[in-house]
Amino acid sequence: xxxxxxxxxVLLFTFSIFIAGCSDDEKTTSKESKEDGKVDGEITVWVHPxxxxxxxxxxxxxxxxxxxxKDFPDVKVNIExxxxxxxxxxxxTALAANNGPDVFYAIPxxxxxxxxxxxxxELDPYxxxxxxxxxxxxxxxxxxxxxxxxxLPILQEAYTFFYNLxxxxxxxxxxxxxxxxxxxxxxxxxxxxxxxxxxxxxxxxGSMNGxxxxxxxxxxxxVVTEDNKVLINSADSVKAxxxxxxxxxxxxxxxxxxxxxxxxxxxxxxxxxxxxxxxIDITMLQKEGKFDFAIAPPLKDKKQLTYxxxxxxVVPSNSDNxxxxxxxxxxVTNTDNQRIFNTVTQYIPTQEAAKDIFASNEYMNQLSGYTxxxxxxxxxxxxxxIMPFIQAEVQxxxxxxKTPKEAADAAAKKIxxxxxxP
Amino acid sequence: MDKVIEKNTKVPLLHExxxxxxxxxxxxxxxxxxxxxxxxxxxxxxxxxxxQVFPFVxxxxxxxxxxxxxxxxxxxxxxxxxxxxQDEIAWKSIWNTIxxxxxxxxxxxxxxxxxxxxxxxGIRFTKFFKGIxxxxxxxxxxxxxxxxxxxxxxxxxxxxxxxxxxxxxxxQLFLSDSSQALIVLAGLSIFKVSGSTMIYYFAGxxxxxxxxxxxxxxxxxxxxxxxxxxxxxxLKPIHFYVLIITxxxxxxxxxxxxxxxxxxxxxxxxxxxxxxxxIGFTNLNFSYAAVLSYVLFVIxxxxxxxxxxxxxxDQSIY
Numbered sequence: 001x002x003x004x005x006x007x008x009x010v011l012l013f014t015f016s017i018f019i020a021g022c023s024d025d026e027k028t029t030s031k032e033s034k035e036d037g038k039v040d041g042e043i044t045v046w047v048h049p050x051x052x053x054x055x056x057x058x059x060x061x062x063x064x065x066x067x068x069x070k071d072f073p074d075v076k077v078n079i080e081x082x083x084x085x086x087x088x089x090x091x092x093t094a095l096a097a098n099n100g101p102d103v104f105y106a107i108p109x110x111x112x113x114x115x116x117x118x119x120x121x122e123l124d125p126y127x128x129x130x131x132x133x134x135x136x137x138x139x140x141x142x143x144x145x146x147x148x149x150x151x152l153p154i155l156q157e158a159y160t161f162f163y164n165l166x167x168x169x170x171x172x173x174x175x176x177x178x179x180x181x182x183x184x185x186x187x188x189x190x191x192x193x194x195x196x197x198x199x200x201x202x203x204x205x206g207s208m209n210g211x212x213x214x215x216x217x218x219x220x221x222x223v224v225t226e227d228n229k230v231l232i233n234s235a236d237s238v239k240a241x242x243x244x245x246x247x248x249x250x251x252x253x254x255x256x257x258x259x260x261x262x263x264x265x266x267x268x269x270x271x272x273x274x275x276x277x278x279x280i281d282i283t284m285l286q287k288e289g290k291f292d293f294a295i296a297p298p299l300k301d302k303k304q305l306t307y308x309x310x311x312x313x314v315v316p317s318n319s320d321n322x323x324x325x326x327x328x329x330x331x332v333t334n335t336d337n338q339r340i341f342n343t344v345t346q347y348i349p350t351q352e353a354a355k356d357i358f359a360s361n362e363y364m365n366q367l368s369g370y371t372x373x374x375x376x377x378x379x380x381x382x383x384x385x386i387m388p389f390i391q392a393e394v395q396x397x398x399x400x401x402k403t404p405k406e407a408a409d410a411a412a413k414k415i416x417x418x419x420x421x422p
Numbered sequence: 423m424d425k426v427i428e429k430n431t432k433v434p435l436l437h438e439x440x441x442x443x444x445x446x447x448x449x450x451x452x453x454x455x456x457x458x459x460x461x462x463x464x465x466x467x468x469x470x471x472x473x474q475v476f477p478f479v480x481x482x483x484x485x486x487x488x489x490x491x492x493x494x495x496x497x498x499x500x501x502x503x504x505x506x507x508q509d510e511i512a513w514k515s516i517w518n519t520i521x522x523x524x525x526x527x528x529x530x531x532x533x534x535x536x537x538x539x540x541x542x543x544g545i546r547f548t549k550f551f552k553g554i555x556x557x558x559x560x561x562x563x564x565x566x567x568x569x570x571x572x573x574x575x576x577x578x579x580x581x582x583x584x585x586x587x588x589x590x591x592x593x594q595l596f597l598s599d600s601s602q603a604l605i606v607l608a609g610l611s612i613f614k615v616s617g618s619t620m621i622y623y624f625a626g627x628x629x630x631x632x633x634x635x636x637x638x639x640x641x642x643x644x645x646x647x648x649x650x651x652x653x654x655x656x657l658k659p660i661h662f663y664v665l666i667i668t669x670x671x672x673x674x675x676x677x678x679x680x681x682x683x684x685x686x687x688x689x690x691x692x693x694x695x696x697x698x699x700x701i702g703f704t705n706l707n708f709s710y711a712a713v714l715s716y717v718l719f720v721i722x723x724x725x726x727x728x729x730x731x732x733x734x735x736d737q738s739i740y
Binding site: 086088205258316385393395398 | 490491492493505571572575576577578579580593595596597598599600603682683684685686687688689700703704705706707
């Protein structure tokens with residue numbers, strides 16, 4: 001008898017919480033429309049620590065917000081710095097609970113996934129054609145999904161080979177003639193191996209963007225297109241699988257490359273000839289100051305391409321204040337603010353005019369010229385879901401369980417299966 | 423004795439049920455009798471309902487939806503459950519998790535017990551050793567994992583490989599080898615957790631009466647025999663507790679795969695929790711992730727019930 005009444009109370013509680021949960025949703029959907037035309041109120045912007053200097057970044061954001069408030073003095077902007085770790089989880093849970101940010105930072109493989117799920121606000125209604133004029137063409141690729149703009153880019157990167165010049169000299173090559181094609185690179189790699197160096201680092205446990213994808217693009221292949229055409233086992237793409245397989249079999253890349261998340265120790269220990277690096281590596285190399293280095297243009301096989309992420313700001317579709325949020329996205333990515341942002345963070349501006357911040361920085365200036373070759377990854381809502389499958393197949397190829405062709409075919413099969421899921 | 427009393431009271435109770443007092447009165451009576459208990463319990467119960475029961479029920483509800491984070495979710499019936507049966511990676515992850523438990527549970531218990539015995543043996547600097555053994559437990563997992571990754575680096579210059587080279591053993595790939603990676607991860611967890619099992623065992627050892635050892639000594643039992651005849655059997659409740667804790671822990675293993683291998687190579691370290699995390703937070707398929715979490719729940723439930731039946735039934739030695 002006691003038991004029964006207790007159960008009744010438990011049920012009652014569960015039910016009431018359930019109801020409470022549901023009613024909250026209803027409340028929040030009604031506040032979306034706000035049509036008085038005036039931009040005011042409050043917005044919350046989620047940013048990340050782009051450098052290790054929190055103080056400097058805080059000042060940077062104050063300056064950017066002040067610039068924004070010149071045009072929109074009635075908007076209160078709260079900048080919240082969210083750690084990189086588990087950022088997806090944080091953004092998603094906050095958005096699901098309807099108390100997420102009004103503007104947040106997104107990377108290219110999130111954007112189509114979020115946009116496809118209807119989570120992002122379409123920015124076209126807020127944009128005039130002239131607003132997009134100054135942007136580097138390649139930087140807008142990743143902010144567009146199915147012809148619509150869901151974000152504006154603030155930074156770009158270009159990954160290309162950085163060479164340890166001590167190693168280059170040790171193998172008797174000329175630092176002023178760094179490899180530009182696959183053949184040339186392989187020739188250098190063989191020489192490096194002879195002298196007991198690794199030719200390249202390969203973080204096989206990390207994102208495919210930093211491992212096999214650039215090879216695939218350079219070979220003229222692709223992973224999957226916007227309209228679901230799987231190209232990872234095309235003849236061109238298979239060439240990239242073969243390349244990676246050769247690198248591993250010939251020990252041009254370290255033995256732990258199958259799952260390594262980084263090989264910094266070997267690189268800074270002077271054991272590796274080249275790494276695929278970007279702006280952050282310049283900073284690190286200059287800080288460590290262990291050896292001289294040189295930056296080569298992205299390799300070219302059929303095409304000259306490489307990976308380079310694009311960082312963008314987007315507005316969730318359930319923002320309480322979409323007008324102010326959209327205007328903030330426009331403001332933060334304009335030329336002046338990009339100068340401020342990228343001077344502090346040392347990324348490459350996506351506004352052509354803002355690239356002048358690197359006029360006196362030889363290395364960054366060189367890198368910023370390569371963003372035109374930089375693809376932002378696989379732009380597809382399933383781009384991230386298919387990555388573990390490709391990774392697994394590349395891993396089993398490297399472990400000698402599959403030939404490059406078999407691995408590519410198996411990856412294609414798994415991608416197709418994943419695309420078929422709802 | 424207890425049982426007899428229970429049986430006796432059952433008859434009048436059943437009889438009473440037929441002429442039930444009105445609900446309000448029953449609640450009132452109950453309240454009068456146990457008001458204090460309820461007052462103390464209610465905050466905890468509310469917390470429990472909001473943070474345990476509600477998510478538990480709601481996630482079950484989720485498994486029948488195509489859940490969208492923003493916007494309306496649609497009802498899809500058993501589709502997510504059907505997907506489970508065609509999902510090779512899910513089964514591989516479950517199998518990996520079972521393998522992991524196999525590599526993890528017994529060594530963790532054994533090492534915990536051995537460490538506890540070392541401390542109990544009355545060597546010098548007991549406190550110092552206790553601190554050292556417990557250090558990995560209080561150290562952040564990320565830090566310990568970083569150290570482990572460095573130790574087990576799969577290149578010639580990796581620390582363990584360097585040591586192995588003196589024994590004439592070839593460079594091992596460790597985390598890059600699909601047959602070794604899971605064992606290396608289990609090693610990490612053992613290293614991390616043994617300190618806390620040590621504390622449980624140490625507490626257990628303290629509660630074994632000294633006179634038993636004295637009696638054994640008089641009978642001329644060796645230290646080895648004392649251990650197997652007295653210490654080990656009398657630690658049974660501790661064994662059971664540690665077994666349950668480590669089993670549940672092993673089924674929930676996530677951090678090491680997340681930090682060190684990303685589930686690779688070729689999904690060989692993808693555990694069920696790691697897999698459901700990627701399904702949820704990488705693929706944004708929360709409904710299917712909920713299905714996987716229920717699979718995990720069922721597995722842990724079954725294992726716990728089995729353990730209870732076979733290892734936990736007679737704790738009455740004390």
